[in-house]
Amino acid sequence: MGDSLPRSCLRTSGSGSGPPRPCGTRTSPISSCCSCQRLEPHLRDWHERGGFGNSHPPGQIAPRDFMFERQGTVVATCGLPSGGVCHRGERRGYVPYPSQVIESMTEGELRRTPTAPLTVSDHNSWIVRIAINRAHSIGRREGRVLPLSSAEAAVDPSRFDTHGLWITPPEYFVEDAEDRVVAGLLLERIRSSLDNLPESQRQVVTLRDVEGLDSKEVCRLLEISEANQRVLLHRGRSRLRQDLETKFGRVQ
């Protein structure tokens, strides 16, 4: 089991949620693998030196080698010490992004990547941490203000009377959220609603409520002021709630 063994190209055609279908091209040395040629030189060196274990349990991903896969499509392969294919074709190796991120990383950063098997979630957090550290290293532009529309209200003003009291109160939609079917539908809706948010709101809501970063981290990452972050978060969440109500709400 050494680096001298021939390796198999895992490049796949198309994209999708399923496991990649190896093209089966045997490649030796690995640098002749077509997908590897897309790598920057320092990554190609690292790639050629690479030797990765393949004993990671299902649900976990091998450190580093996940980095070249994206959305079910292997954009570059690396370190297949056994030269095998099947064990790499399993779900465990996927994370939905960061090939572009990794391709732009320095060798030093690559060296500091986690060395133990991590969950996909762990890796996502790690990528975000790197991004935050980068933001630190180039300095913050405190007080940067994004243009915000002052017209956007959390709730359509027509739902209130002239005294600001509800005319059309919120409709119920979440009492069955623990029901697996309903929860699945709600999640699906949330996902598409998130996708439809304005970019700045989507970024803040994603970082805060999906990635779980705190407000200070988000401000640093996006280089926005705390006040901006609050407004964007409020508007983004309000839109998501409204979308759920529109789709699932019913008057009680």
Next chain:
Amino acid sequence: MFRRQRELACQQAVELVTDYIEGYMSRADRRRFEAHLSSCPRCTAYLAQMRSTIQLTGRLRSEELPTEVMDELISLYSQWRAASS
């Protein structure tokens, strides 16, 4: 009359929900907000829905996010990368 003017209207209260959830309010504003909730089941329901929305959003896993969302995060990273090099 003076007291009534200081009471929150529902339309104002819904704009303060995130500040309330995030703990951004002063103690006085918080008391005022909670006083409104205590007499307004509709705004109480609205607050509960916002909490549920946040909870649901938190159930999304990063790998399930739309491609566009992840592309934005990657783009952010790339910008920092470019700015720092």
